[in-house]
Amino acid sequence: LEKQKSRLAVDTEEAHAEAERHQTQITQMEKRQKQFDRIIDEWKHKLDDVNQELDAVQRDGRNSSTELFKVRSSNEQLGEQVDAMRRDNKTLAQEIKELQEQLTDGGRSVHELQKVVRRLDIEKDELQRALDEAEAALEAEESKVARSQAEVTQIRSEIEKR
Structure with a gap:
């Protein structure tokens, strides 16, 4: 009986030690689970x-595409x-040329033709200034289009990288 009692005591100690090992393993596994969580x-x-950033970039891309379309349309109009x-x-230059030829032929008085020539020269200068301004505006719009295209390309490459 004493042998059995001591064997049971040893078994009990071993069971307690094994239970403590299992409890330690459970605690470690719970810590790992918390870390994983x-x-x-x-x-x-x-x-x-990242999804929010992607949405923002896509929205910016759509906005840039819309702006690019507007700039291209404006560019075409200009x-x-x-x-x-x-x-x-060209028409006014031709008119000036014809009037100068008439002046040479003596079809009108010199004074009247000079008035007409001055008026047409002024109109020509005004049109030339307007043409220069329109060309400058066209170049500015083309520059905007190029920048917008570069931005769209950059945005697309950033999106593709992600």
């Missing part, structure tokens, strides 16, 4: 941040205006 939460937060002004300028 914390890591998962961090990655979820990072994913949310190009049409420049062409119309060039035609007007």
Whole structure:
């Protein structure tokens, strides 16, 4: 009986030691689980941040595309205006030439023709200034288009990198 009692005491001690080992393992595993949960939460937060940033970049890309379309449309309109002004300028230059030929032929008095020539020269200068301004505006719009295209390209490359 004493042997059995001592064997049971040894078995009990071993069972307690094994239970403590298991409890220690459980505690360690719970700590690991908490660490994994914390890591998962961090990655979820990072994913949310990246998704928000992606949405913002895509929104900016759409806005840039819209702005690019507007700039191109404006650029086309300015190009049409420049062409119309060039035609007007050419027509007025032809009129001046014809009037100068008439002056040479003596079809009108010198004084009247000089008035007409001055008026047409003034109109020509005004049209030339307007043409120069339109060309400058066209160049500015073309510059805007180039910048917008560069921005769109940069945004697309940033999106593709992600």
